[in-house]
Amino acid sequence: MDNPDNSDKKKLVIDEKNRVQVVVEYTKPKNTDSRDLTLTRDLMQHGFELDTEYGAIPVTSTPDMARSLDSRGMDVVIVRGRIDRNKIKNLEAQPNVVKVWEDTAGIRPFENKDDDFIQISSVDRGLCPIPPCDCDPGTPKGTIHDVAKYLGVHEIHADGIKGQNIVVAVQDGGITAVGRPIKSKDTNDTNWPGKLIPNVIDGSTSDWGTTGVDWDWHGNMCATDVLGIAPDAKLYDLRITGDTLSSAYKNFDWAINRHKLDGTPHIITNSWGYYQKEWDPNYTTNPDHFLTRKVIEAINEGIIVLFAAGNCGGNPCADNRCGSDTGQGKSIWGANGHKQVITVAAVNKNEQYVGYSSCGPAALDPNKPDFASITHFTGFFDSDSGTSAATPIAAGVIALLKQKSPSVNQGEVKNVLMTTAKNKGGSDLKIFLGAGIIQAKAAYDKISKKTVVLTPLPPDELRNRSNGGSGPLVLNDPRSMLVKNLQTILKKLGYDLGNFGPNHDGIDGKFGNKTHAAVVEFQKTHKDINGNKLQTDGKVGKLTAEALNNSVGI
Template sequence: MAKKTKGMDQGNGDEIRDVLLEIRVPTGQRTLATSFVQTMNLTGFIPNEDAIPIEMTPTSAMAAELESAGEASLILEGQVRADQIEALEANPNVIKVWSNAPIEPFNFELQEAVETNPTLDLTPMAPGDCPVGTCDCAASVPKGNLNDVARYLGVNQIWARGIRGNGIVVGVVDGGITATGRTLTPGEAPARTINNVIGGWPTTTWGTQGRGWSYHGNMCATDVLGMAPDARLYDLRIAGASSTGTVSNALQAFQWAINQFRANGTPQILTNSWGMYQQSWYADYCTNPEHPFTRKVVEAINTGIIVLFAAGNCGKTCPDGRCSTDNGPGKSIWGANGHPFVMTVGAVNTRSEFIGYSSQGPAALDPYKPDFCSVSHFTGYFNSDNGTSAATPIAAGVVALLKQRNPRLSQFDAKAALKDTATDIAGTGWDANTGSGIINAWRAFNHHRASGTVLPAPSPYVATQFTGTLAPNQTHTWFTWGWPAHWHVLWSMMPTTNAGKVKWQVKVERASDAQATYWITVTNVGSVTTNFEGRYGVMG
């Protein structure tokens, strides 16, 4: 194991671990994975018979090898004893054993925060205590309602043009939605049901429950519709009253969304208001961009789905109690929530005050996070919809309006339009607290990237796409696909090991009229084993 984590630490040998097992199978066996696995001698692995095997885009380190061998990568969900993980990973059919990490919603838990820190002052902080002007830590006190949010962001001006989200489907990946017209599961008692829900996953029980995360999913659905009232919703339930939220559930939900999008072009948008509060919970997910769920998020984006994630509630000024010591800059945005491709959403209120628990960059997977801030602390489904949980579906609703105007809008177009037109409240340019600033729906609606006019970006966009390790004289090829073909992309490999030295060669393949694939061959020409980052810059 490359990392030992709470989920994968082998110290307690008889402890049963929930895991994601990545295996290699002949390409023709992908649909017969369950029966084929029985021939693999996967000692100690107990598969979850209810979970569908998920085909994966291979890791960058395995892609070329699997392709040349005519093999595919599959994820199986199951359990294994901690002291059997090492032997399982030694099996030639096994690529890696990954953690199946538990996840939680990014609503701000006021009581838990106070119990963890009894001296916590939840009144607005003085400027000296806040990284950006005056901070709002009063999560239970609304600063307006959904109509106020719409006016604040300029959404009402878009509505006046007849754009209200018609034809757009937003997938709410969350703890479930209680949908109008569906028979609710016994024990459900929502304040109200949610209109416009047309389907979802699990396919037989969508729209029937939401109490597992205390109707957090109803809140997110309400907030999407508050900005895009004519949009439709999919309920993608990844936690329930009798089931803990896990990344395996999210993996299944994302796969369903990808399959659905390939079949009929929906959902066009996925909003995610959940994640990890501490790196120590499951470090292999928090810090490794190759974790299967994070790769599935990238696949969704490359397929054409626009994906937003909440930054989290572990900002330094007044972090949620679940954050423990993992709070503040560089210790609060984990896993897929901070991947370079996704839109990572922080939080402000309608007074343009930074919300003091909004997680701060750099993220574990990208130093330039969050991307921007949206609005929280308003009356929506609850008296006060709060957390970066509320800010993210507000932003997703805005993206739905942009998508209705321009059906060809991509992840990168939407992100550029929102970042370029954001209202800066923390000095000039991007910062690790508010990103590019507070989104402005009306200005973004009129931005050339949202309207469909492709122009060079006004400034370079840079990030790290992958990481690698090479022994002296070792050469390896990575590839990354689904890049807009009109982009001008520059690649560089940067050693992160002292005295490390690498050289690289980039080849580009025109995969389609709209997309390109980059093949990057890296050689360690130094004398020490070298870690490096594969960095890119989009110049226009």
Template sequence: MVKKKVIVEIRAPKVPESRLMAVANEITSQFDIEGFKLDKDYKPVPGNPPDHLAASFEASNETVMLVRGEIEEGKEKELESRPNVIKVWTDARIAPTYDCDTDVSKGDLNRVARYLGANKIWAKGIRGKGIVIGICDDGVNALSRDIVIDGWSPEKCSKWGTEGGHGNMTATDVIGMCPEAKIYDIGVLKNPPGTTPDVEGAISNAIAGFQWAIEHHKRDGTPQILSNSWNSYQEEWAPDYARDPNHPFTRKALEAIREGIIVCFSAGNCGEFCQEKDFRCGSDTGSGRSIWGANGHPEVITVGAVNIKGELAGYSSQGPAALSSEKPDLCGITHFKGYNDPDTGTSAATPIVAGVIGLLKCARPDLTHAQVKAVLRKTAKDIGETGFDHNSGYGIVQAYAAYKLLIKKTKPKKPE
């Protein structure tokens, strides 16, 4: 029988963190379904219940607990019929958003900073001091330990700060815009030795990584920003994640926003204007078929890609997204010399935007996710069709214009 990786959402009593695994084992031991195997290396992740169940959970002093495992395909409904099981979800395959074009660099990080006006914010003494940005990727080891100061890795994977690849690029691009920021290396795309080679990451690890960030933010207010340069390329990889806003990871991303963290996602690299399309996109390319799951949720900041000539990257995924008609929100810059020559894809564009947000958050520490999203959309440089369009959103992020608008809003009004 074909095995399927799943996330099982269960109803559980509220217990201390030290008791999570024991309670999960007790509940899952009652499933008694041949063909289901619990992953005992995965630490159960607490979560908020779906909105329609919130009142009953509150009344019974219960919580959601997420565990993962494998089950024979076709037995999901049988598992859902067991007591305490709310829903069985696909453990969606996720992957970094690489470019499908090997074009030459158009400038470097310094030129990108000048193009966006970040250098003008630096000139005012605002360079990101006190800001921590979580890089949710495959690891960061190319930056010094006084920059990469903490992190999280899945069980049986390399420790944070010791391994890097795609994450080195995204972290470098963040620091290129927000030079005094610190980094948390959150290894959501890491896999333990022996993992199937064509699997680059799992949504269950993203859930656990986001939970780590939420708990850290509750303790000391950091990270202020999470940068995510990954996505699920095809609807068929996990249809329930692609289109259902109640998927546990999508709810976890919203939980991070409610906690006070600003969350950015790449739109993806499955746009219709790239001649050589990424094979991982399959037939899911172009408008309405290229932004899936949390990457396109109405509340997150969804980032497309342009170069510093203002030209749309032909592979940049196009809205509407599966979960929102008005996506992407705006574009960052790609195709510049950074960690690589060039740094490419919406993978590079997203940390550019996250770095800009770091500067704005440094200038206005009280800035919320909703406020920064509104300011970035309002001050973006329009390209393509007038106003919003499904290729570039509201346009290209403009760091200095956004900063000026924020400062203007905070100046006290003169007495009449």
């Protein structure tokens, strides 16, 4: 990269031959091994040099593409490599190539150091939405123990809930872990903190737990903050290398495969993102970007995924790296603001809004952030700061909730935290704090009282594609998270879903015959919200979704 972090230039990865690093999305027959890189020979005939160490990784297709691929017996994988930029269009024109993405290296941690932080001029201090605003990341407002006390975490610990048997993956710049051989580039660095993190048990690279210097041990900070709330949780080290989107993609794929194997990690916390739209518009504003699709695949697999909102709020302060991209509609980019992720803003423990915390609407969803968590406290550093610190605090809270209610999923835990959050300033200020400041003990009490947490089905999302939706839920539907929400509502209404799933209650995220039969029975005996008969086709579109939500009072 040859452009400074405060410039608005695209963060291209360019080698000594002036070739750019790219990710190629291409089709292959379903019955072939995705690891068979001989399938890429035709790509190399068009000037593409394959990165053989990266390998070939499956990618989730868009719904329309998935149907077309299934009919042809094909699926899609991605590979990484380098190519002359002027040859990209020719490569993309090949019949088996779906898309060529420039693999930008704009991932940055969302902490605030003094040398990256700027104050908006005093003339603009009226922009503080909930006075007084905290624009001093270098001054801690208490310790991580004070944060735990504010959240009511000690009362949860007294109930025997400390994160036991829960694994949180920290996707970041690396962790230096207890019991691992720390690299000399860390220990020889003049700023080496000399601190190792306990409870780290695995990672996405063979040298997990050995280094964190590339991001100035920001990963150690995030790990410390998780354990400050859930001290008995275990950690995975998902280290991002080269600051590239393809590195984060590979980490998510590792987590998905591990979850399929043993159900871990339960949670992935991400305190990083893109500070400016122009660092890569194809990622920052595109919900179909290959990384964003992988994030949603992880959620649909059953992993709870959190992202920091960012540090570009400008209300009335912002990180210098934001450039002109500050404030409403210009500060939450890419997967950080996708509708299905949990997006975390920041306050301090005195409930003062952190003026640089990025605000909504996000590029991918107008209803962001979801809620605020706590930053500006002494943890790993003298002051753990940014939405970077707030996000692992929230991840630690979710680890406690997940231990108490193991079947709770992304939508359910988001709903519990939002409905128990402390509202500061009313609905007009949701673009800054979302639903409000999380209250761990209140969320714990709510999840403890309920055997299930009901999450509304999204009627507009389930409209026919011709009307702007993604289509109704149908037999064998791949949208497992939505299917789980449907099954939870059907179970609440007393329908027999069999004994599938981890809790043998029929809630397994698979739209099979039992779920289909229950939907048909519901449609036979219920009307839509306008009093008209529902079509008894077993499909859950807009009208059936509204009727189901109405039947359980959500």
